Amino acid sequence: MSFRIPCPQCGERSVYEFRFGGEYSKRPQPGADEDEWYQYNFVRRNEMGSQTEWWYHRLGCRQWLRAVRETRTNKVIRAYFPDETEQTDRGPG
């Protein structure tokens, strides 16, 4: 089902303006072991329900944002820019 995302910069816009960046997960720190990288690179929770995920507003403000979405109904509960203090999480790359 098609839906809209309330971009914190541009307001409510069609999902087709955005690029989906996958579910949110913490990037391992330098020196992390192989298992941590395996989890980060491959394993997905693939939540059926409320999920925090990355979106890139490619046809708008061109910023990476995070959204909390209900994956059964595609209802976006909220969208926000990641906290400036989270240095290691600037988007999924």
Place this chain on the structure above:
Amino acid sequence: MRQLFRNDRMWRAHELKGAYDVVIIGAGVHGLATAYYLGRRYGVRKIALLDKGYLGYGASGRNTAILRSNYRTPEGVRFYNASLKLYEELSAELGWNLLFSQCGHLTLGHTDTAVAGLRVRAETNQLLGVDSRIIYPAEIQKLVPHIDCSDRPRYPIMAALYHPPGGIIRHDAVVWGLARACDRMGIEIHPLTEATGIRVARRRAEAVMTNRGAVAAGTVVNATAGWASTICQMAGVSMPIVTHPLQACVTEPLKPFLDAVIVSASLHVYVNQTGRGELVIGSEIDPYQSYSMKGTLPTLEQMASSALELFPQLHNIRVLRQWAGICDMTPDFAPIIGRCEELDNFHVDVGWGTYGFKAAPAAGRYLAEWIATGKVPDIIAAFSPERFRRRRLVGEKAAAAVSH
């Protein structure tokens, strides 16, 4: 008279027993094929197939019923070809007409890069004895007289990968035929029986909880598509899977004019004409992950405009239905089949993305062998769940992303 029909039911209803040798979650075409081959080849009959919906509710009834084996990797080609061979015999084996039409399958290339990719596939296919070759517009036009091979489209057709044994089958018939055969062997099919949890102890999946009570199991198989992650989570097994919707539509019936399956990865569309004359048009997966099975207008527009690039004369045709199914995508576009490292008796047959239907007989046949003998069959060894940890991916994206 009424009694006559009652005796000839395709499958019967059963009380859910307390224990089975094998419990298969998901009674779609994969679960049914696994049960069928377990029963027929290995004499395992104490099997329960559990499904949360009715038979064919999920991917088994939502796919576009295309069969082919012209994949990219040697592992993939060998495996899908085994599946195609099993499909060829399946009607006779089940005593049930599956309406399999091997009308031929064409994957179009509209750019140099696409044609280079098709060439690699043609070479790999030929080395493994699969009938598959590159053909050019003159021959494409002969095979498909109504396709637009001119310079008019933005991306004219440059070449195609022609795969004569590919074609379409009646997907509901496959589900019903397998279900009937399973039922005749005494295998129990339980629709409207949803797995709600899995009891795990001593590295074993001991029992499956359902809305109709708990069932103890010697072996548990997760043969779901779309919900594979949720079932694996019940057993504490993590999976490299994301679920995306995939949409298709069907037009009003037309006089038969298209006797081949047409796929274009560049235009993200595939088209075939059913025996009833309807055109089945499918697209690529939705660009975001979701469990929603509702269609969207942008995708319908994209399917229509791409189909018109290939067949401009269809511009007045009406669409009858549009639907979506959900697909478990893996990082390498190859399936995940086998026993999970975390548990000793929990097998998965998941991650079937957009290519599961055509693979069902082979997946069922070889997973059954694995379960019955405890040995890993060579042909599915490359698709094991541990391959991601070992960095042994089977890169099938070039042949599986859009070309269903």
